[in-house]
Amino acid sequence: MFDSIDQITDGLASVGYISTREISTALYIARHLEKPVLIEGPAGVGKTDLAQSTAKSTNLPLVRLQCYEGLDESKALYEWKYGKQLLYTQILKEKLHDILGDAGTLDQSFSKLHKFDDLFFSEDFLEPRALLRALRHDSGAVLLIDEIDKSDEEFEAFLLEILSEFQVTIPEIGTVKATVPPLVMLTSNNTREISDALKRRCLHLHISFPEEMREREIVAARVPGIGDALLRQLVGFVHALRDEDLKKLPSISETVDWARVLMLMHADHLDSDLIRSTLNVLLKFETDIQSVENKIETMKRKASGQKVTS
């Protein structure tokens, strides 16, 4: 799928993701330079979806790591199964006597115990988490590190080794290196600035709100059976909304939701009452809804005006 940019676009389209030239180029470069891609953009423009669609269209497993405050390596990379280790020591307590039975001195018993050291810190007791799992997939994988901006700065620093070398070091076992480097995508909603060190190691892709044409394609792909007239009107209306001063602008996912709602209501065109009664699907703040409510007529006209020109 990664032979050319058009191929990527087609591949993504086949699983219902309408790509743009920039998006496909970024994936293309990412694959061939073996670099992670940092995807930024407003919420709901399909950053996470891009990773999922890439995985689906390439038939690679998707490994997803959702970041949050306080996420650390024991939750992201690996953890020792502490409970299991403890359970085993409890069970093996009796065996201890058999093993050490013939040891005369403390020194002897100590060296005997030494032989079993590695037992408790072996693969059997290792709980691999998302990052380690992604590295270990033989066929390669798509690794999605979602909302990296929600994690702590220390975690970013910890990611550096994985992102540049595709390897991690586990003190008790050694360095694990990916046989096939995974295609790594990081997403960020820009709640804070990502560190320069991380940015340097990543390609950067910014996805903004789509143009009307593309948004229509997206909605048509997601909501099959939607009428052409309604599609034009509703996308036009959402675009008019995005020009307003709102607390939270409606994103693509909200456009899709709205289209679904309108489909359920068997609407084949927009009218003001319909918009008013379903506005809460698009706008998530009471103040936004209020500020838009008395402008619906003009915005609708504006939207249909765009329809004529496009």
Next chain:
Amino acid sequence: MDKTITSFIRALRAADVPVSIGESVDALKTAAFVGYGDRQMLKDSLATVVAKSVEEKDTFDQIFEIYFARDEMPPPPSDQQSESDQPGEGEGEAGADLLEMIESDDTLGMAMAMESAAQRINVQQIRFSTQRGILTRRMLEEMGLRDLEQRIFDLRREGTEEADAQAEALDAARGRLLSQGRDFVDRQFRAHGEAATERFMEDYLSRARLSDLDRHDMIRMRRLIRRMAKRLAAKHSRRKKAYNQGKLDIRKTMRANAAYDGVPFETVWRRQRRERAKVIAICDVSGSVAAFAQFLLMLLYSLTEVIPDIRSFAFSNRLVEISDDMDALQVDEVIPKILKDIGFGSTDYGRAFADLEEQAWDDVDRRTTVIMLGDGRSNYGDPRIDLVKELSGRIKRFVWLNPEAETLWGTGDSEILRYRPFTHVLRRCNTVRDLEMAVDDILRSYA
């Protein structure tokens, strides 16, 4: 071709897009991989490699358009385009070549000759707009302009009609060449020099005293302050919970594992929450600090963007809460409004502190930082030291930023020395750089 990319990267760096060495290696790899055939693809892919934010992408677009636009040399408006497709010789060094190229109308060859002449005299080193004239002249001379001019002169001297016509044609060609040369150097300046000049000016401004600035510098200054605010916001906006990893909470662990006969199956770790910043900022906008008031308010505005829990006040003699205005309005609107409503009166610090007691005393506790922006000149009124003393005892920190030089403190009606014992930090603050450092300090105490 590597040289094209490296000097493109140099242009990007000059325009404030920080491209690291690793990134330039990636850029070279990318360029080698996608090739130079498809301009759009080259642009898209280089953009993912070197431009790492929306602003940087905009700059990247501009520089890319300027930098990779030079193949469009306008063809001369001549009617005899007989041999215009003749390929150029590449390196046109001597003047004879220039004449030949003009005669044969070889635009491609001329463009390339200009390029290599520019490299020889290092046009890329251009930094200031005033250098454009001299560099254009030197570049064209390097291409053999003198020979061309000599030839025109000779032809004119011959005086025959035919020679005159020829001279006329050459002169026109010379004119075209000059304007092409100027355009070329202009593009180089925009790609390599403009941003550097701009940065030089901003660097100078950030160290200049706020009271000495012209109106002319204001716009630039505002941009500078906005960038500073953004930088501070990036650094401090997110207060996070710190987990004290690696320390076992033994009491809680034992309690949690009582059911397992004391065998610690479940571990409980200590954690510590960081405090949220709680700030009360008070800004003096009276006549005595009129020159600074703008900047103090700008600073206050940027603080409101950074700190979620902030109440801001402004006063000349009566204290007025401006938190709502700060939240609702843009910086360009809010500052004139506040100055108009409250500003330029005569100061009364005592009155202001009394008003603060009335309006905000209940909100003040040991997590609060109070930031005072002002010169402490109170027109010989009662400074109400008692209130400041009480305030200082109740809060975490009392920070006073004073735009006056230290030598003026305590002179005339300045009460600043009497307030000093009750401040935790008292700093002089009259350049943008001072401001940034002071604010950074304040915010760091919460990190």
